[in-house]
Amino acid sequence: MHRTEIRPLFGDVDAMNVVYYGNYLRFFERGRAELMRAAGCPYSQIAALGLHMPAVEAGLRYCQPAMYDQLLAVEASVAWVKKASCRFEYRILDLEGGGERELVTGFTVHGCVNGEGKVKPLPPPAVEALKKHLRD
Amino acid sequence: MHRTEIRPLFGDVDAMNVVYYGNYLRFFERGRAELMRAAGCPYSQIAALGLHMPAVEAGLRYCQPAMYDQLLAVEASVAWVKKASCRFEYRILDLEGGGERELVTGFTVHGCVNGEGKVKPLPPPAVEALKKHLRD
Amino acid sequence: MHRTEIRPLFGDVDAMNVVYYGNYLRFFERGRAELMRAAGCPYSQIAALGLHMPAVEAGLRYCQPAMYDQLLAVEASVAWVKKASCRFEYRILDLEGGGERELVTGFTVHGCVNGEGKVKPLPPPAVEALKKHLRD
Amino acid sequence: MHRTEIRPLFGDVDAMNVVYYGNYLRFFERGRAELMRAAGCPYSQIAALGLHMPAVEAGLRYCQPAMYDQLLAVEASVAWVKKASCRFEYRILDLEGGGERELVTGFTVHGCVNGEGKVKPLPPPAVEALKKHLRD
Numbered sequence: 347m348h349r350t351e352i353r354p355l356f357g358d359v360d361a362m363n364v365v366y367y368g369n370y371l372r373f374f375e376r377g378r379a380e381l382m383r384a385a386g387c388p389y390s391q392i393a394a395l396g397l398h399m400p401a402v403e404a405g406l407r408y409c410q411p412a413m414y415d416q417l418l419a420v421e422a423s424v425a426w427v428k429k430a431s432c433r434f435e436y437r438i439l440d441l442e443g444g445g446e447r448e449l450v451t452g453f454t455v456h457g458c459v460n461g462e463g464k465v466k467p468l469p470p471p472a473v474e475a476l477k478k479h480l481r482d
Numbered sequence: 483m484h485r486t487e488i489r490p491l492f493g494d495v496d497a498m499n500v501v502y503y504g505n506y507l508r509f510f511e512r513g514r515a516e517l518m519r520a521a522g523c524p525y526s527q528i529a530a531l532g533l534h535m536p537a538v539e540a541g542l543r544y545c546q547p548a549m550y551d552q553l554l555a556v557e558a559s560v561a562w563v564k565k566a567s568c569r570f571e572y573r574i575l576d577l578e579g580g581g582e583r584e585l586v587t588g589f590t591v592h593g594c595v596n597g598e599g600k601v602k603p604l605p606p607p608a609v610e611a612l613k614k615h616l617r618d
Numbered sequence: 619m620h621r622t623e624i625r626p627l628f629g630d631v632d633a634m635n636v637v638y639y640g641n642y643l644r645f646f647e648r649g650r651a652e653l654m655r656a657a658g659c660p661y662s663q664i665a666a667l668g669l670h671m672p673a674v675e676a677g678l679r680y681c682q683p684a685m686y687d688q689l690l691a692v693e694a695s696v697a698w699v700k701k702a703s704c705r706f707e708y709r710i711l712d713l714e715g716g717g718e719r720e721l722v723t724g725f726t727v728h729g730c731v732n733g734e735g736k737v738k739p740l741p742p743p744a745v746e747a748l749k750k751h752l753r754d
Numbered sequence: 755m756h757r758t759e760i761r762p763l764f765g766d767v768d769a770m771n772v773v774y775y776g777n778y779l780r781f782f783e784r785g786r787a788e789l790m791r792a793a794g795c796p797y798s799q800i801a802a803l804g805l806h807m808p809a810v811e812a813g814l815r816y817c818q819p820a821m822y823d824q825l826l827a828v829e830a831s832v833a834w835v836k837k838a839s840c841r842f843e844y845r846i847l848d849l850e851g852g853g854e855r856e857l858v859t860g861f862t863v864h865g866c867v868n869g870e871g872k873v874k875p876l877p878p879p880a881v882e883a884l885k886k887h888l889r890d
Binding site: 353355356357371372375376379388389390393414415 | 761763764765779780783784787796797798801822823
Binding site: 357360366368 | 628629634640
């Protein structure tokens with residue numbers, strides 16, 4: 347499990363003063379990127395191998411809204427790693443209320459492809475990094 | 483089922499020249515908004531009643547990427563309508579390849595709340611509009 | 619002068635229910651892209667030549683806010699075309715109030731570079747298209 | 755002068771793998787918000803007084819592109835403060851190349867309005883905070 351702190355900008359919220367429902371996928375991206383960096387395999391290293399890890403599925407449950415400038419944590423973990431795909435899970439937590447209230451949860455499943463879009467095995471450094479954050 | 487045409491901007495795509503995974507939720511919003519407008523109840527009419535319809539859940543399956551400036555259709559339909567919630571379903575189709583290839587599918591579930599976030603029944607004009615696009 | 623209609627999404631507005639100040643540059647992009655398409659040289663044709671037209675300068679004046687779902691026109695025109703650069707000018711107009719009130723004005727200056735970022739002359743089809751929309 | 759570090763997400767870049775030209779205004783917002791917070795007057799405090807500071811003008815010069823995941827600094831400073839407006843200036847710097855290369859510069863001018871959009875004096879805590887970061 348890896349944690350990244352985020353504060354929503356005006357550019358992230360909508361007219362209700364809460365984060366726009368699509369922008370949590372940006373927050374998930376940040377959580378995922380920082381998990382990979384912390385595990386020693388930043389995403390840019392995967393890209394440097396000519397590989398990409400596009401999302402093939404995503405899901406979100408919006409329990410409570412996150413608001414402008416609210417201090418949030420993005421918790422990211424890895425649910426499973428297969429030969430050419432993996433699943434991340436996320437929780438967005440409110441760090442201001444005192445009790446780390448859960449605001450949004452979700453997941454993303456990613457494949458691994460080369461520049462022509464052909465499925466390829468996840469490269470060893472990515473597999474190793476992902477396994478460090480595998481949930482029990 | 484309602485159709486809206488969209489062409490991704492540079493501002494919608496990422497470094498792979500394909501639409502960023504979170505931006506399909508923008509496209510879903512457009513499809514949903516145009517469905518409601520076509521059915522006689524634009525979302526601004528709901529907001530004018532002091533009500534909002536926040537997403538409580540969303541899901542996406544990314545089958546094929548949509549690219550910069552590709553002519554796309556967003557197909558939106560209503561899967562069910564309850565007293566204080568409803569479910570939209572979406573398909574993003576490629577209109578350029580000749581065969582209306584399905585690129586991304588997904589759904590969103592929405593509640594209905596007032597300005598204080600209290601759950602409220604969907605207003606009658608919204609229910610009526612949603613029922614016009616209810617799938618069999 | 620070329621006109622494109624736009625309606626801001628929830629994903630475009632901020633907590634004031636008005637379009638986020640950075641998102642007008644998305645609207646300018648749309649106006650510019652549709653001007654080029656209408657003039658017979660869609661941007662994808664330039665990209666197919668291995669060329670890009672990155673912005674080197676931009677400016678915006680925010681006179682009145684544009685609101686959620688308001689019917690807007692983006693007016694784009696070309697102020698000048700040089701060998702390897704050009705300047706677009708834009709006006710965002712409110713089409714709902716009856717009088718085409720001006721909301722936001724701005725400009726962007728673009729260079730022309732190849733895939734390595736080296737300055738290149740604008741390709742002839744782009745020059746021809748830009749000249750069609752040159753203001754007097 | 756105040757500094758905030760930022761790393762562009764995939765959601766910030768376009769097909770050239772460089773930050774989308776409109777998204778630098780998001781980075782400017784972050785720089786401005788963190789300057790105000792550091793000076794003891796976070797923007798949420800201004801909003802709590804029923805006041806807003808909408809941009810009335812913005813300008814950007816794109817010298818060099820910022821890339822995906824590149825470690826950047828946003829430097830924000832205050833050029834002037836008047837009764838009901840102020841001007842911020844920004845520099846986006848590359849922190850990775852060794853020499854703090856300047857990538858993008860820009861400015862924003864902000865007014866001060868109440869919830870009805872009527873011009874109001876900047877509140878004293880905002881003026882005080884802004885003056886702390888006034889350039890010589």
